[in-house]
Each structure stands twice: as C-alpha cells, then as structure tokens.
Amino acid sequence: MNNLPTKNKDLTQNIAQIIEQARKRVKQTINSTMVQCYWDIGRLLVEDEQQGQLRAEYGKYVLQNLSERLTAMYGKGFDVRNLRNMRQFYLAFPIRNALRTELSWTHYRSLIRIENPQAREWYLKEALEQNWSSRALDRQISVLYYERLLASQNKSLVNQEAEEKTEILKDSVQDYLRDPYILDFLNLQDKTYQESNVEQAIINNLQQFLLELGKGFAFVERQKRIRFDDEDFYIDLVFYNFKLKCFLLIDLKIGKLKHQDIGQMDTYVRLYDEQFKSDDDNPTIGLVLCSEKSEAIAKYSVLADRKQIFSAKYLPYLPTELQLKEQIEKARAFNSN
Template identity: 35%
Template sequence: MSEKPVGLTDPPAGYADWLADLKGRIHSAQQRATLAVNRELVLLYWQIGRDILQRQAAQGWGAKVIERLALDLRAAFPEMKGFSPRNLKYMRAFAESWPDETFVQEVLAQLPWYHQLALLDKLPGPGTRKWYAAKAVEHNWSRNVLVMQIESRLLERTGAAVTNFPVTLPKPQSDLARESIKDPYRFDFLGLTGEAHEREVEHALVKHVTEFLLELGAGFAFVGRQVLLDVGGDEFFIDLLFYHLKLRCYVVIELKGGKFKPEHLGQLGFYLTAVDRQIKSEHDNPTIGLLLCKTKNKVVAEYALGDKSQPMGVAEYKLLESLPEELQTSLPSIEQIERELASGSSVSDGNEHVVAPEK
C-alpha cells in the first residue's frame, strides 16, 4: 500500500468531483492541441506541395528540385520528420489532387497525414476520395479502418440493397434508412466459409459483435440474439435485434443460409409487427427489417417487396470463399483483427446494448 505524503490531509468534500472534472478538461485540451497541430501540419504540407507545383509549372523546374529541397529542409530542420523526397512528392500529389484550398481547410485538415496518403494511394479520383474523406471525419476512423473500408468497397455497397423504403418511410428517414444498409455485407472477418450454416454465422457475428457493428455502420446498437417474442402463448425468436440511434427505430435482422425466397419476407413482417406492438415505444419510429441471405435474384426481391407495407430490405452477405486448408492458415486470425480494431467490447446472448465504436 502506498503511504500518504507527509503533511497531506484527507481531501475536503467535493475534491474528488473537482479532480475528475479537471482531468476531463485537461484531456480535452490535449486532444484539441493535437488536432490543432495536425491541422497546421496538413495545411503546411498542402502549401509546400502547391508551391512545388507552381514553380515547376512556371519556371520549368524538373523533378531534381525535390531532391535538393529535401536535403536543404532536413538540414534546416533536423528535428523534424517528413521532409524526405518521397514525402515531398506526396505533398505535391496532395496539392495536385486537392486544388480547392477551402475543402482542404474545412475537411481534410481534420484528418492526419497518413489518412491523406491512404486516400491518395488507394483511390482513383476526387469523387471517391471526397466521399471516404468525409466518412472518415464523420465517424472518426483510424487509418487502418479507413483502409479496410476502402478495400471492402464501402462506397459501392452503401445504399445498394433492394428495399421498399421510399414508399414505406417518409423523407428524410427513407433516405437515411437506405444509406444505412449495404449490399453485400462482408463477413469474411468471421473466418467462416460459404458452407457455414446460418446458426453458425449468427453465433459468430455475436461473438465478434464489434466487427459486425463496424460492418453494419455507425448508429447501430446491439440489443440481442434469439430475442424471445411471446405472441398469444406461442414463442418466436428473432435472429438478431438492433436499435438504430439515428433512425430512432428497432432493426430486425434475419439470416438465411441459402437463396432469397419471397416467403422469407412473411416471417420478417411478422417479427416487425410483434416488435412494434411489444417492444417499440411511442417515441420510436416504425421497426425496419433486413433480410440477409447468401444469394438473391434482384428482380425477385423487388417483386416480393412490391406489395409490402412495412419497411424492409434484402441484401446478401459474403463469407470467405472455400480455400484449401493449407491456404486458410495464412489468413489473419480473428484475434489479429480484434487487436487491430482495438475495441474490447464483449456481449452475451442476452438483451444487452452494445454500440459500435467509431474508430
């Protein structure tokens, strides 16, 4: 046990609360200082890149000037990193890719430099870069999560599910609901192949709920697995139940291990009715249903949703392709992925609420 320093008495009443408040303010100040330093660094790099571009264009300076500039800057500022020829070329590419200084100041300056490099290296044009940059700022993604979202083609998957939201939900809720659902969902982080049964997939998703929530997207909170519904004395069980914090509604997710069939929506609609009558409060919006299946015929899904009055969507989920056992050993483990996401959340099979961390 540590001894109390000589001369110190017990703290007065209210001291502990004041100390906790001070710690929080100091932490916030540290964060603001870090963000301010990052903002100035990103703007400086953009300005250096712009100057290189302008001088090369106006005065005909060749690529050799970057080598010379790197040497001179490192000599002038030996304590600073970032003035290598390679990084100066990135600054030039950064300024060339983002000629609008206002956008750099208002959006990009909120992201660290290594985020900028990921946007430059992994995306082909300004349209997609702007979308991912805005999402990274909105959801506070780490660089690794940003790269993962780019490589999983999040932009192409967002809002691509077949839904009836435009005719079953009012605007702007219908637009937000559509943008909250993807197609397909990527569950390769589970380490399961296409032969896995739906109950195996369901169990693995709950076991690794942090990654599942990250794939679902910001706003989803986990409520429970195999949630019991007692309807007239008969028992029914919802595969997965979530609550969406932005949509202010429950989201029922049903997993089907095969191809989509129209009759699946009948069961989903029954669950939506039960949740609306038994769980939803008067302040919640109507419950949304999402049917996840291994494959679907898009036209069949559109027809099946055509006469449904409840908000529903149909999307596919993708597991790992079947691989020879010797190749599967080279895949990253769940533990490696979880360390990368650095979450630490855990759930049981009960009705717990777990909200996805925005990395």
C-alpha cells in the same frame, strides 16, 4: 482526516482530466500544423513544377534530389513518395482555408488517392460527421462504401448527403441499407461456420459491424424473444436507427435465401411492431442477411415491394475491387427494375 483519501482521489482525477485535455489540444495543434505544413510544401512543389519545361524530368530528378536534402536535414518523412503525396494533397485540396484540421495527415493521404472529386468530398464529410479514425476511413474507401451507397439509392440523394442537406423521406428506408455487406472483419475463414458463429462474431466486433451497417444505427439486443400463441420466436439481432426512427431486425442465414426466410421475417416484423414499437416510432424494418441471394425470391415475394422487408448478401471476406464492382452493378441493375 477520514475524508482525506477521498479528497485526494477527487483531486487526482480532476488534475488528470486537465492533463488529458491539455495533451489532446497539443496533439490537435501538432496535427493541424503538420497538415498545413504539408499543404504548403505541396503548393511550392506544384508552383516550381509549373515553372519548369519538363515535368517528367522534374519528377525523376528534382524530387529525388530534394528528398535527399530534406532527409539529411530533418530525417524521415520526406522520401519521394511522401513528397508526391504532398504535391497531390495540394492539387486535390487547393483552397487552404477549406482544410479541416480535425482530420489528420493519414486521413488526407487516404482521401487524395480517390480520383472522383464527388466521392472524395463525400468521404471527407462522412469522416468528419461520423468521427471516423484514419483506419476506419481507409477501410470504407477500400470496400467502395460510396459506390455501394450509389447502388442502393439515387445519385442526387448521395450528392445531397455530401452537401449536408439530406432530409429523411418516408420512402427512403432502402437508402439506409446496402447490398452487399462486407464482413471481412469477422474472420470467418472456415466455410463450415454456422449461423450462431456469424452472430457471435458480429457481437465480438460490434463497433466495426455498426460502421458497416451505416449511419444512425445503435445495437439493441441479440436473440430477442417475441411470443405469439404460446410459441416463442427469437430474432438474431435488433438495432435502432435514430435517423429513420425505427427498429431494424436482422436474421442471419447461411446458404441460399428461401421463401420461408422471408415469411419468417415478415412474421417477426408484424409481431415486433405489435409488441414493442412505440407510437412515435416508424414501422420496423426486417433484413434477411444471407450468404447467397435468390433473384426469383427477390422478384416473387414481398421483397419486390421494397417497403419493410429486405434481403442482402454478406461477404465473409474482402473481395477484389473487380468482384466488388460486379456485385455493385448487379445491385444497381436490380434496383433500377
């Protein structure tokens, strides 16, 4: 009898697990059915439109009339805008068997607004592989994740990623880093913030920061102490990339990048390799994340070698699409030199 409470607890947990799994399957079934339903509606809209003579008139009158009828019959979800989304859904994904039921209708609504088919396919595969929520996918699209990746590596390698055939190359470290990093989720509104504020904000928003860092990164430690000649050094943030099989050291800097920042990171990387890198780890990467870069230092320092030490700019706010494209073009021009 003394074991009865424990047995009841275990029984409750087992039943709760079965219920949660069943609810998850029901949710997946509803989601899959909804995606296929909207695809079928989109197909019918396109086929009906193609039979008409005036497409402009179709969009203006037929969709409005159809929306009113469907709304009266089934309630919300069939306004003109959503019907247009269903139509565009079919046009963007014309092969029904190619639909991925792991993605929700909200995922697909974000994907159909991407005009570049290669970018759309890349985002779709990343959403599946990285298990992005619809909100995470929407953010990565809004900050031009694909375009920033193109700015930091060659186009063929990105296309290989989209086809899931990417191989990790010895000289591909820079392909896992990008410039700039968009840290709008840190909410650093006050321009007087210190480096310690940035570090703490990253820790508080670690999941989103890992998403911004990219594929394969895991958090290891903050303020990692390394010792040399009775002197202690502290590395702001340490990560590990399981695809590159190496550590990533990040040093946060406010203001313009300086020569001593690069020299300091070079020391960190050498000491870290000596004290913590295992034999089966690749050489450690050092990244100085600063609020303002220097082209002169980038050109006349170890940064020019682009081997293990890198710098990148972070933006504490979400820039306009034009501003972000300008940043990407600058990064692309630098990488092509």
